[in-house]
Amino acid sequence: MGKITFQHGGAQKSEKDEQDADKTEIVVPLEQQHEELSVPVRTRKAAVSGLCCMTFGSIVLMSGLVLASIYFYRYYYVNQLPRENLFQCRVLYEDAVYAPFRRQQELEESVEINLEDNYEQINVPVPHFGGSDAADIIHDFHRGLTAYYDITLDKCYIIELNTSIVMPPQNLRDLLVNVRRGTYLPQTYIIQEEMVVVGQVYSVQQLGVFIDRLCGGKETYRLKHRSSRRRINKRKEHNCHSIRHLENTFVVETRICDQA
CATH class of the missing domain: 1.20.5 (Single alpha-helices involved in coiled-coils or other helix-helix interfaces)
Known part of the structure; x- marks a missing residue:
C-alpha cells in the first residue's frame, strides 16, 4: 500500500516567513x-x-x-652701468677769483652716464684745497631737473636743469671718452652760477626715481637763479656754500645761498 502524505499550508508559510526574515529591510x-x-x-x-x-x-x-x-x-x-659709461675725472683749472696766487687747482669727480634713462650723476669728493663742499649731483634730462645733494650739509636742492651749462648725456660721454683717451683736455677756466633758496620741498617722489633715490628722507629745498649778478657781500658769505664740478668743457662753481 502506498502512503500519501499531505504538507500543510502552515509549514509553507513558516518557511516563507523565515526567508523574509533573512531579508531585513532598513528604512x-x-x-x-x-x-x-x-x-x-x-x-x-x-x-x-x-x-x-x-x-x-x-x-x-x-x-x-x-x-x-x-x-x-x-x-x-640702476647704478650697475656698463664700464664705458663710468668715468673718473681729474681736471686742472685756474681760479683767478678765490686763488689768484695759485697757479692751478685740481678737480676730481666720478661721473655715471645713463643714455637709456637720459640722466647724469656726478660725485664730487671732499676737495683737497677746501673752499667747496662734497656733493652728489643728478641732471635728469627726462624730467628737466637738477638735484644737488650737499654732503657736508646733508641737504638736497632742486632746480630746473640749465641746458646752457650742462651737456646732454651723449655729448658729455663723448667728451669724457676723449679726455680718457688723452685726445682732448677741457679748458682750464671756471665759471660761476649763483642760486638762492626759495622754499622747502616736502615730497620728492613726484620728481622721479633718480632724484627720489638721492634726496628721499633728506631736507630738500627749491632753488632759483639769482637775478642779479652782483657779488655777495662778506657779511653774508657764511650763508653760502659752493660746489665745484665738471659737466662741460669748463669747471662750474655752483654757489647756493640761503634767503637773505
Whole structure:
C-alpha cells in the first residue's frame, strides 16, 4: 500500500516567513538621505573654493614679488652701468677769483652716464684745497631737473636743469671718452652760477626715481637763479656754500645761498 502524505499550508508559510526574515529591510529617513546626497556636493564646493583661494594668493604673491623686483632694480641696480659709461675725472683749472696766487687747482669727480634713462650723476669728493663742499649731483634730462645733494650739509636742492651749462648725456660721454683717451683736455677756466633758496620741498617722489633715490628722507629745498649778478657781500658769505664740478668743457662753481 502506498502512503500519501499531505504538507500543510502552515509549514509553507513558516518557511516563507523565515526567508523574509533573512531579508531585513532598513528604512532610512528622508532627511538623512538628503544629507548623504549633499556631502559630495559640499566637498566639491570646498575644494573649488580652496583652489580659488590658492590661485588668488599665488597671484598676489607673484605681483608682490614683481613689484619688489622692480623697486629693488630701480633703487639698487640702476647704478650697475656698463664700464664705458663710468668715468673718473681729474681736471686742472685756474681760479683767478678765490686763488689768484695759485697757479692751478685740481678737480676730481666720478661721473655715471645713463643714455637709456637720459640722466647724469656726478660725485664730487671732499676737495683737497677746501673752499667747496662734497656733493652728489643728478641732471635728469627726462624730467628737466637738477638735484644737488650737499654732503657736508646733508641737504638736497632742486632746480630746473640749465641746458646752457650742462651737456646732454651723449655729448658729455663723448667728451669724457676723449679726455680718457688723452685726445682732448677741457679748458682750464671756471665759471660761476649763483642760486638762492626759495622754499622747502616736502615730497620728492613726484620728481622721479633718480632724484627720489638721492634726496628721499633728506631736507630738500627749491632753488632759483639769482637775478642779479652782483657779488655777495662778506657779511653774508657764511650763508653760502659752493660746489665745484665738471659737466662741460669748463669747471662750474655752483654757489647756493640761503634767503637773505
